[in-house]
Amino acid sequence: MTAKRTSMAGLEPLADRVYAYTIPGAIAVNAGIVVGDEAVAVIDTGTTEADARALLAAVASVTERPVRYVINTHHHGDHSFGNWWFLPAVVVGHARCRLRLLGDEGVSRRDAFAAHLPMLREQLRELPLAPPGLTFEQHCDLHLGGVGMRLAYLGLAHTDNDIAIGIDGTGVAFAGDLTEESGPPIVSEGFPAAWGPTLRRLASAGVDRYVPGHGRMVDTSYIEWQAEAFEALSAACAAAGNARAALDALPPSVHEVLQDHTEAAVRRYFETASSAGA
Numbered sequence: 001m002t003a004k005r006t007s008m009a010g011l012e013p014l015a016d017r018v019y020a021y022t023i024p025g026a027i028a029v030n031a032g033i034v035v036g037d038e039a040v041a042v043i044d045t046g047t048t049e050a051d052a053r054a055l056l057a058a059v060a061s062v063t064e065r066p067v068r069y070v071i072n073t074h075h076h077g078d079h080s081f082g083n084w085w086f087l088p089a090v091v092v093g094h095a096r097c098r099l100r101l102l103g104d105e106g107v108s109r110r111d112a113f114a115a116h117l118p119m120l121r122e123q124l125r126e127l128p129l130a131p132p133g134l135t136f137e138q139h140c141d142l143h144l145g146g147v148g149m150r151l152a153y154l155g156l157a158h159t160d161n162d163i164a165i166g167i168d169g170t171g172v173a174f175a176g177d178l179t180e181e182s183g184p185p186i187v188s189e190g191f192p193a194a195w196g197p198t199l200r201r202l203a204s205a206g207v208d209r210y211v212p213g214h215g216r217m218v219d220t221s222y223i224e225w226q227a228e229a230f231e232a233l234s235a236a237c238a239a240a241g242n243a244r245a246a247l248d249a250l251p252p253s254v255h256e257v258l259q260d261h262t263e264a265a266v267r268r269y270f271e272t273a274s275s276a277g278a
């Protein structure tokens with residue numbers, strides 16, 4: 001089966017049956033569409049019903065088949081709040097992604113997300129959450145018929161439940177917010193001490209094109225550039241022993257990658273360094 005030709009804005013064919021789709025919402029997030037002979041999977045679902053419907057339209061522009069699997073790269077709302085509109089598809093994610101979106105914790109995270117984004121407040125009010133119903137700890141293989149994908153947890157990084165999704169035989173992986181291209185790494189729930197080693201594992205996964213959570217496609221050298229910055233930040237923090245001294249000792253490469261999130265990353269290092277090995 002060959003991919004249908006399409007001219008839909010934001011939809012980019014990456015390989016036979018594999019597409020990236022930048023959802024044109026208030027938060028431009030990169031979703032993925034993978035079309036197998038037996039099943040269709042999407043990767044991430046946007047923030048709102050409108051985002052989810054835009055992604056559904058993108059799916060409909062390349063295949064008539066329904067979506068059977070929804071994969072969440074992590075729990076953040078811009079990647080998972082659109083899940084509900086894909087049901088009864090099976091939502092797949094890391095076990096901790098489910099916990100972050102489940103019950104009272106999910107509701108309070110949704111409401112906190114809305115409080116930070118006034119332009120989305122109305123759309124997020126009472127928005128129904130659909131946490132992953134199929135979860136895993138390390139990896140999970142999905143077979144769609146003629147195309148396979150490996151979902152892998154590579155370690156703590158942007159959150160405690162980031163996964164990367166490699167598409168067999170294409171050299172393409174969807175990286176979620178393990179890496180972002182349109183802005184610096186978001187560290188508010190991150191693990192700076194572990195993030196570098198996690199990115200090294202991503203860079204050595206036999207992939208050469210990565211769809212970041214936001215922004216344009218990146219290559220392995222970009223992943224390594226970000227890994228180096230987190231490693232340098234961790235080394236400076238470990239040597240300095242406190243945030244103030246660490247900030248004075250950071251090499252320029254750290255500021256280059258983390259930009260105005262550098263200070264937050266150092267703070268977060270000291271809050272989380274003991275979990276670095278998890």
Ligand SMILES: [Zn+2]
Nearest residue numbers: 074076158177
């Ligand atoms: Zn995120």
